[in-house]
Amino acid sequence: MSQLPYLVPGWILLIGVYGIVTSRNLVHAVVCLSVAQSATYVLLLSVGYQRKATAPVFSDIKPTRNVVDPLVQAMTLTDIVVGATATALLLALTVQVAKRRGTVDPDELRSLEP
Amino acid sequence: MSPRGRLIVGLFGATGLAVLFTLAALGLPGFGGTSHPYGQRTLPNAIARHTPNVVSSINFDQRAFDTLGEELILMASALAAVVILRTVRAEQEDAAGEHSYGRAQVYDALRLTGYLLLPVTLMTGVYIVAHGYLSPGGGFQGGVILGSAIHLIYLSGDYPALARIRPIPAFEAGEALAAGAFVVLALGFAGQVKAMNAVVGLEVGCAVVLALAKFFEQALLVRKQT
Numbered sequence: 001m002s003q004l005p006y007l008v009p010g011w012i013l014l015i016g017v018y019g020i021v022t023s024r025n026l027v028h029a030v031v032c033l034s035v036a037q038s039a040t041y042v043l044l045l046s047v048g049y050q051r052k053a054t055a056p057v058f059s060d061i062k063p064t065r066n067v068v069d070p071l072v073q074a075m076t077l078t079d080i081v082v083g084a085t086a087t088a089l090l091l092a093l094t095v096q097v098a099k100r101r102g103t104v105d106p107d108e109l110r111s112l113e114p
Numbered sequence: 115m116s117p118r119g120r121l122i123v124g125l126f127g128a129t130g131l132a133v134l135f136t137l138a139a140l141g142l143p144g145f146g147g148t149s150h151p152y153g154q155r156t157l158p159n160a161i162a163r164h165t166p167n168v169v170s171s172i173n174f175d176q177r178a179f180d181t182l183g184e185e186l187i188l189m190a191s192a193l194a195a196v197v198i199l200r201t202v203r204a205e206q207e208d209a210a211g212e213h214s215y216g217r218a219q220v221y222d223a224l225r226l227t228g229y230l231l232l233p234v235t236l237m238t239g240v241y242i243v244a245h246g247y248l249s250p251g252g253g254f255q256g257g258v259i260l261g262s263a264i265h266l267i268y269l270s271g272d273y274p275a276l277a278r279i280r281p282i283p284a285f286e287a288g289e290a291l292a293a294g295a296f297v298v299l300a301l302g303f304a305g306q307v308k309a310m311n312a313v314v315g316l317e318v319g320c321a322v323v324l325a326l327a328k329f330f331e332q333a334l335l336v337r338k339q340t
Contacts, residue, residue, distance in 0.1 A: 002144035002145045002146070002147075003139050003142055003144065003145060004145070005145045006139035006142055006145065007136060007139055010131075010132060010135040010136065010139065013131070013135075014128050014131065014132060017124065017127075017131075018124070018128065021120055021121060021124030022120075022121060046145060047142070048150065048153060049145065049146050050146055050147065050148060050150065051146040055250065056153075056157070056169060057166055057167045057168065057169075058160075058161060058166040058167075058168070059167070059248050059249055063157075063161050066148075067168070068150075068153075069150040069152070069153030070153055070156055070160070070168035071150075071152045071156055071172055072153070073169045074172040074173050077169065077173060077252075077254060078180070078181070078184045080254075081184055081187075081188055081254055081318075082184060082187055082188075085187060085188050085191035085192065088325050089191045089194055089195055089198075092194070092195040092198040092199050092325075092328070093198060095198075095199060095329070096198055
């Protein structure tokens, strides 16, 4: 069962989704979304992992040395950047929701008008 | 929908996701195996172009066009955060020095540590950006360090000083210039990893400073008009 490590990101994703579903606070929901998204980092890095390989930086190792997959690492970098900006944007929206409606509980934000 | 109903619907969806994800994961090649067809193809290209950090080579050379999209997402969301957090009609914004936040409430040791760490952190950020093509690091990582570094002054309890050393219009101009320069580099001169790292570092640093500045203003200076 060498595929078992791949189940870890699925578990992280489900924990994050559970947090969003049961959330009573928009800030908490945004943080749970970050947790769910971090599953993609773990999945990408575990897909690129290779046993007995080192980091894909050739400044001090021989070019023939085995390295882990650099492509998924580059995609993880993109993922982190986009995730951080989405979190900043959602938190900005939460600030405005709190100011306009006086609450950040999603259950109390059901109607369109206060 | 009641919280209970929401949880039941959520669990239903989560169960389906768990089953499908497990089936998909079991179909993947074994963990830690040697089959990395895309990664293997990027290695000779990175070495041929003299970029020892293969991740930087992929981001700014082999996939430079994709990074352009990522860069514009970054700029768009920094812009959106600035627009969303603007001061609206029923509010007023106080000058940075009007309230006496912090200063006296911060321990001297903490304040001294903040001031001492500021130049060290700035230099670390510049190093991470400048050596991004050679060692782990790059524009994105170094830019975040640069953008965070000047907020050490805020942690030292001196918000007015922070407001003085980061004039918002200058950072907005820097953000726009860096984004424009990156578009030109990505479309015309992809592969200039060092220049692209520097430009991305500038843009990410400016974006972090701008977004955090807006959050600070909301928390410290903006209030309902009296």
